[in-house]
Amino acid sequence: MDDKTPILELKDVVAAYGNIEALKGISLKVMPGEIVSIIGANGAGKSTTLMTICNVVQAVSGDIFYRGERINGLNSDHMPPRGLCQVPEGRRIFPRLTVTENLEMGAFFRKDQRKIKEDMEYVYELFPKLRERRKQLGGTLSGGEQQMLAIGRALMSRPKLLLLDEPSMGLAPLIVKQIFDIVQDINKEGVTVLLVEQNANLALQASQRAYVLETGKVVMEDDAASLLDNPDIRKAYLGE
Template identity: 80%
Template sequence: MSEKPILELKNVSSHYGRIQALKSISLKVFPGEIVSIIGANGAGKSTTLMTICNVINASEGDIFYKGERINDVASDILPTMGLCQVPEGRRIFPRLSVLENLDMGAFFRRDSARIKQDIERVFDLFPKLRERRKQLGGTLSGGEQQMLAMGRALMSSPKVLLLDEPSMGLAPLLVQQIFDIVKMINEQGVTVVLVEQNANLALQCSQRGYVLETGSVVMEDNADKLLTNPDIRKAYLGE
């Protein structure tokens, strides 16, 4: 593991109006890792990702990506720097085809030969998308739309991929498939930050994890230790 984090939050707070959503949280993500953020509904997991991407502005603290402070970088510029989010709810373009959605993920790129290679890479990861390449995004199943959202993010050629609730609303068989693909994406050199309600599966595919409660980090550890922690098992793993 590199000694320098590729992504770091230092004492970051953020607000929805007057309501404080994040309370001075600090976390580090090192190159090549999968790091999970787990916690109950309303704990601040999705808010953490949106704050990293400056969809919600941090009211306090510093966010660093590759050693550079990015608090003031516009959210639509961050993907050009290699930091890309797959938001909760997928948010694909329903009236564009699968292929057009993937092209939108590469809209700021000019390396057309590499773009074609990356489209094939996405189709190798998600064979269903190859079959549906001309189909409108809005006509895909929920699982296929999740695959398309992840594929579109990969078309930006990210160094760090922020995944927000990728298993939400999916059948159990598809959930396992999505997590297998997350591991494959990581093995191809992409660092992953995973926000996920299914804490068990998230920790099983991660190296480390952070536990959020009401906007604060209350625990951080190696994922295998969190999986065997009796408090975590009782609170988040249904035991």
């Protein structure tokens, strides 16, 4: 796949919960190496978009392409081995497993033991707190540490595209900054990121491009710097 082909592309994707249409023809694309954000109010369809990409929520119509392959209907378990991994809203780590065991679960489909050890060392370098807590049960960690663990677990799958759903939710500002700095570091290492984030200011500062969702539709797309300067965006999403 060349750098001019989107790593991810959605074309007129419709998704529903029962009779309620949550996505009403979403189209977006993410190019290799980008950080792209999806911003919008609660209920706009941001998290549903990520879940539909992973086929946790089934698309009713439209096309989802990952690295040029149409992935509609593929079992969500088949996504990480293809290099597409989601860090879901609310972390969802394994509370009764240790930090190390949680990280090992991220590499459950891999057989390359030497590289798995190298990747675990890389995660511990990114998140020194996890190294300190490696024998602790996941459920005993703070919210920030659980978010680090959720991202670390995703990295253990060696993702080419990382879907991040509300990484700042419920975290102290200092921890949020640390998480976002690390997301940008991960991106510099070659991982493409699609970010859903309630904190629009943070998301736009971290991204190259962004899409604005309202009630299941893309109402605006632009480079992130332009959206940060847009008075309508500043009023609607940045509290100005």
